[in-house]
Amino acid sequence: MKIFINDISVNLAKASEELEHKIYDIVLDAQSDNVDSKKLIDDVLIKRAGLSQVQALIMLMHEKEFRELDSITFSVPPQEYKSIKKAIKKQFKVVKAGGGIVEHNDQILLIYRKNKWDLPKGKLDKGEKPKKGALREVEEECNVTVKVGEKITHTWHTYIRNGKKHLKKTHWYRMECIDDSQMKPQREEGITDVRWMGERDTQVAMVNSFRSIRHVIKKYYSLSTKLI
Secondary structure, X not given: OEEEEOOEEEEEXXXXXXXXXXXXXXXXXXXXXXXXXXXXXXXXXXXXXOHHHHHHHHHXXXXXXXXXXXXXXXXXXXXXXXXXXXXXXXXXXXXXXXXXXXXXXXXXXXXXXXXXXXXXXXXXXXXXXXXXXHHHXXXXXXXXXXXXXXXEEEEEEEEEEOOEEEEEEEEEEEEEEEEOOOOOOOHHHOXXXXXXEOHHXXXXXXXXXXXXXXXXXXXXXXXXXXXX
């Protein structure tokens, strides 16, 4: 499970030799090391993490700014993975959303919202299926007509609204553009630009985006390569 908290990737993973052989800047053992927040710099692995350590750090990340932290991975006992994942979700109100990567002539559709390049997406209506909601949100935010294809991935990210902690699960789909003749940004949603971009321009735009969006686009291009 990967959650984005204040644009930092927080990963919950089952302990394995393969996981520990990956390259991390900082490696800590939750059972023997003092997991001081000052030690959390760049990419961090915390081995033998239990529920209490995971919950405490997740709460701290909502209260304190970690400017030097890029990602943190909690390696947990395989038999405890499901229960820890369930306990994490219980800390938040879960919100469901949908979005898409719209394709047209080897380009994808990006939006510019709140001074960041982003992908069209939004909260599902009550009882709405993810695929239907994703289509509706994309068409509303970009004023285009699209056809929904395969699912790319889903992401989790947290936010606080009215003092309450929310965990948003966004379902992402590939989409084919049917008509963009009336394309325009939905300004009432804070969108000021809608633009087609090729892969190179997209990579440049991602410098000014969110890690969660970069994650989705990276996944999209990796799937596209496999289909060729």
